[in-house]
Amino acid sequence: MSQSPLAWWWGPVFATVIFAGSLEFLVLGMVVAVAPLAQIAATAFLVNFRHVFYALSFPLHRVHGRGAKVYSTFTLTDEAWALTTGPQAQRWSRRRILTIQAALQVMWVASVTVGALVGTLIPDGVVGLDFAVTAFFLVLTIDAFRVRRSVPAPVIALLCALGSYLLFGDGMLVAAMTAFVAILLIQYALTRVKRRSAHA
Numbered sequence: 436m437s438q439s440p441l442a443w444w445w446g447p448v449f450a451t452v453i454f455a456g457s458l459e460f461l462v463l464g465m466v467v468a469v470a471p472l473a474q475i476a477a478t479a480f481l482v483n484f485r486h487v488f489y490a491l492s493f494p495l496h497r498v499h500g501r502g503a504k505v506y507s508t509f510t511l512t513d514e515a516w517a518l519t520t521g522p523q524a525q526r527w528s529r530r531r532i533l534t535i536q537a538a539l540q541v542m543w544v545a546s547v548t549v550g551a552l553v554g555t556l557i558p559d560g561v562v563g564l565d566f567a568v569t570a571f572f573l574v575l576t577i578d579a580f581r582v583r584r585s586v587p588a589p590v591i592a593l594l595c596a597l598g599s600y601l602l603f604g605d606g607m608l609v610a611a612m613t614a615f616v617a618i619l620l621i622q623y624a625l626t627r628v629k630r631r632s633a634h635a
Contacts, residue, residue, distance in 0.1 A: 436547075437554025439467050446551030450544045454510060458482045459547075460571070461608070474609055481612040489516045498529050510536040591618055 436446040441463075449459050458479055465475050490508075493516055498507045515536045518524060580589060595614040599607035 436463065436551045437557060439463060441467065443551040443555050447544050447548040450547035451540075454512070454540060454543065455479075455483055456512075456543075457572070457575075468605070470606075474606065477609045478612070481609065481616060484616070486511055489513075492516075492520045494519055494524070494527070494532065497527070498532055500529075503529065503533060507533060507536060510540050512536075512539060514539055588619075591615060 436443060436449075449463065453459050453462060461478055461482065462475060465478065489511055493511055495504060495507060498504050518535055519527065519532055576589060576592075592611075592615050595611045595618070596607065599611035599614065603610050
């Protein structure tokens with residue numbers, strides 16, 4: 436935020452309204468670049484598509500009340516899902532689930548606010564901070580590879596990114612993510628067909 440032309444207070448605004456870590460980084464760049472609203476919406480859908488699957492096991496049935504359900508759905512993050520779907524959480528009450536989600540949001544917004552304010556103190560002469568977001572996603576990629584040990588997935592992602600950049604330039608993000616998700620779905624379908632053939 437401090438390296439963008441936006442004022443520091445946009446940090447907590449993004450953190451409160453969007454409340455999706457990786458998406459906040461992406462939307463910041465897209466807002467600065469004045470990206471079309473449709474592109475921002477498509478990016479948000481693709482980045483947070485995993486939440487569709489989170490909802491299948493998230494205990495929303497224990498969160499009573501329309502307003503409470505809306506807030507609980509909005510604040511369904513990776514951390515909230517991990518905490519509330521484990522065996523120890525099967526009997527947690529509505530209040531406990533909402534308290535966990537609210538605490539996570541408050542801590543996130545507070546951290547972003549502090550970071551945005553401290554970022555304004557960094558001298559303009561400091562170089563390399565514009566690479567921070569790229570480095571952040573590289574670390575996430577490395578961690579994901581360590582968990583799954585899947586060589587094809589990062590290679591496919593890189594090829595989708597390079598191909599989309601050659602075709603669409605700076606507007607490559609949505610195309611790259613769409614192509615990557617499509618390839619993963621095809622790969623998953625082919626794997627299921629092979630498994631059925633092996634059991635037949």
